[in-house]
Amino acid sequence: MQRDIPQATVWSVDRGAEMSIAGWLAQRWTGVLLVVFLLAHLVVAHFVVVSPTTGEISAGEVASRLQSGWFQVLDMGLLGLALYHGFNGVLRVIVSAGHVGNRLYFVLLGLFWIIGIALTYYGVLVFRAFLG
Amino acid sequence: MSSLAICPSMRALTRLGTESGAEHMTCYLPPIVEPEAIYDVSILRFDPDVDAEPHWDNYKIPFVRTMTVIEGLEWLWDQGEYIAFRSNCREFTCGSCAMEINGKPALACDTLLEDGIRIEPMSRYPVLRDLVVDSSSVARRYKELRLWPECKHDKDGKTCSTGDWTIDWDVIKRYRETYSRCIECYSCLDACPASHSDRSQYYGPMYMLQLGRAMEHPADEADRVGQAARQSGMWLCINCYECATVCPMQLNPAEVVGRLRRKVMKRPGLIMGRRSREAT
Amino acid sequence: MSTIPTQSSKSTYLRFWERTLSDRRMGVGSYVWSLHRVTGFVMVAYLVAHLFVLGTILQSGGSFDNIMSVLANPGVKVGEIILIWVAILHGVNGIRLFALDLAPSMNHRISAYAVVAVTVVLGIVVAVFIW
Numbered sequence: 001m002q003r004d005i006p007q008a009t010v011w012s013v014d015r016g017a018e019m020s021i022a023g024w025l026a027q028r029w030t031g032v033l034l035v036v037f038l039l040a041h042l043v044v045a046h047f048v049v050v051s052p053t054t055g056e057i058s059a060g061e062v063a064s065r066l067q068s069g070w071f072q073v074l075d076m077g078l079l080g081l082a083l084y085h086g087f088n089g090v091l092r093v094i095v096s097a098g099h100v101g102n103r104l105y106f107v108l109l110g111l112f113w114i115i116g117i118a119l120t121y122y123g124v125l126v127f128r129a130f131l132g
Numbered sequence: 133m134s135s136l137a138i139c140p141s142m143r144a145l146t147r148l149g150t151e152s153g154a155e156h157m158t159c160y161l162p163p164i165v166e167p168e169a170i171y172d173v174s175i176l177r178f179d180p181d182v183d184a185e186p187h188w189d190n191y192k193i194p195f196v197r198t199m200t201v202i203e204g205l206e207w208l209w210d211q212g213e214y215i216a217f218r219s220n221c222r223e224f225t226c227g228s229c230a231m232e233i234n235g236k237p238a239l240a241c242d243t244l245l246e247d248g249i250r251i252e253p254m255s256r257y258p259v260l261r262d263l264v265v266d267s268s269s270v271a272r273r274y275k276e277l278r279l280w281p282e283c284k285h286d287k288d289g290k291t292c293s294t295g296d297w298t299i300d301w302d303v304i305k306r307y308r309e310t311y312s313r314c315i316e317c318y319s320c321l322d323a324c325p326a327s328h329s330d331r332s333q334y335y336g337p338m339y340m341l342q343l344g345r346a347m348e349h350p351a352d353e354a355d356r357v358g359q360a361a362r363q364s365g366m367w368l369c370i371n372c373y374e375c376a377t378v379c380p381m382q383l384n385p386a387e388v389v390g391r392l393r394r395k396v397m398k399r400p401g402l403i404m405g406r407r408s409r410e411a412t
Numbered sequence: 413m414s415t416i417p418t419q420s421s422k423s424t425y426l427r428f429w430e431r432t433l434s435d436r437r438m439g440v441g442s443y444v445w446s447l448h449r450v451t452g453f454v455m456v457a458y459l460v461a462h463l464f465v466l467g468t469i470l471q472s473g474g475s476f477d478n479i480m481s482v483l484a485n486p487g488v489k490v491g492e493i494i495l496i497w498v499a500i501l502h503g504v505n506g507i508r509l510f511a512l513d514l515a516p517s518m519n520h521r522i523s524a525y526a527v528v529a530v531t532v533v534l535g536i537v538v539a540v541f542i543w
Contacts, residue, residue, distance in 0.1 A: 021396065021403045024367045031506045038499065079463075086456035093449060096326070096368075119463060129469045235431055236438070255427060325428035370445060371509050373520045374428075377439030386520065390513045
């Protein structure tokens with residue numbers, strides 16, 4: 001029997017409104033990892049290392065902590081994950097406010113990636129400065 | 133106070149007590165009853181032949197105990213104020229009278245009239261007139277998702293083989309308690325912040341519920357999980373559970389979304405496959 | 413048929429925010445989710461600021477130690493406490509959102525209240541610790 005079943009009507013394909021499953025999962029998993037990393041970072045960087053006399057954190061203490069490989073992984077990983085999760089989230093918020101066309105979406109996406117990579121590189125520079 | 137005495141609807145009277153209701157059930161006109169209070173009611177009116185855009189009108193409706201929004205609107209009709217609205221069963225089981233009351237989608241027959249109440253049509257659909265919206269796009273969405281028990285044999289043009297499944301009373305009982313309770317009032321669709329209309333990428337909570345219903349149907353052989361993953365846009369659901377909050381039947385469409393997401397995550401081929409928007 | 417206007421030309425998302433900020437009650441999950449979005453925004457801003465504060469190490473003249481001594485000011489502790497509350501709410505609610513999709517039987521209303529409770533309790537504990 002002949003049936004007229006329409007395919008999903010494609011209005012204009014709004015790339016911003018699309019969301020890939022992998023992207024959704026990435027946001028969730030980076031979030032979970034961030035909780036762990038952030039907890040470790042707060043404990044290590046802000047409580048353990050604080051100088052007991054002045055209550056300050058000096059450059060020397062930070063540098064000594066960062067000699068160990070684990071802390072390097074922790075800090076750099078935290079930075080990269082946080083930038084990805086954060087900028088992805090901000091992009092999602094902007095897109096869900098509506099009226100974001102394809103061009104604007106890709107401009108924003110490119111902008112966020114560029115800023116993210118630039119900030120990561122900046123972080124690496126800061127890193128190296130601490131190490132000597 | 134005779135000038136303020138009004139005739140409440142029969143329904144309000146019958147709720148006040150059997151005496152005042154029963155003795156007047158035989159006569160058509162209800163008795164004159166003193167109202168408890170006069171409520172200010174604001175209704176968003178729109179007449180396409182006359183108005184350029186919707187505007188708020190204020191009315192004063194005398195309130196009798198247990199009076200609902202529907203009865204308030206009917207009282208206004210009795211006064212000659214012909215506000216267009218849909219209603220049918222008057223007992224929160226047909227879903228016709230869904231509208232936004234105080235900014236929240238609800239069934240008008242299930243909501244008591246309050247002082248300062250604001251009544252407007254559902255914001256998801258185009259307004260035909262006053263409180264009546266054009267929800268004809270729902271049929272298109274249903275067809276796109278093929279939300280009927282779909283048989284693989286249908287594609288061949290041959291008849292479906294129904295002998296492969298048997299009636300399972302547990303399934304029927306579960307359906308009666310969950311999916312079949314959906315009255316398709318569109319309240320959840322109106323409340324969802326992720327699905328703005330029937331052209332949004334996320335179909336909406338009601339469609340997800342229906343998709344779950346098709347998935348669990350014993351006679352359905354289509355790949356509902358694949359549809360959920362790629363076509364329905366359910367990844368845009370933000371789990372705010374507003375749909376569950378406003379559902380008059382206390383259903384939980386967002387929980388069905390979670391269930392469908394779990395099923396998708398068990399199929400890695402779907403995850404790494406094509407973009408989530410493409411239809412099956 | 414003449415063109416029929418939709419009720420509002422604003423997106424549902426913006427209407428949702430209006431409902432959140434008005435006095436009309438919504439479900440608890442919606443308020444927690446609204447806070448989730450706000451706290452996310454705040455943390456992204458803080459992340460960038462934090463990075464630039466750390467970046468003072470790149471400048472010569474001991475600017476890093478200068479900034480650190482400025483930040484050891486007790487007034488900054490208030491900001492830190494607020495930030496901790498922000499981070500706890502976002503993190504715990506984020507876990508809850510993921511768990512709602514993964515766990516078959518978790519109740520969304522009870523877990524939303526639990527998130528608020530955990531945020532308050534943990535926030536107070538950490539605030540006392542910082543102070």
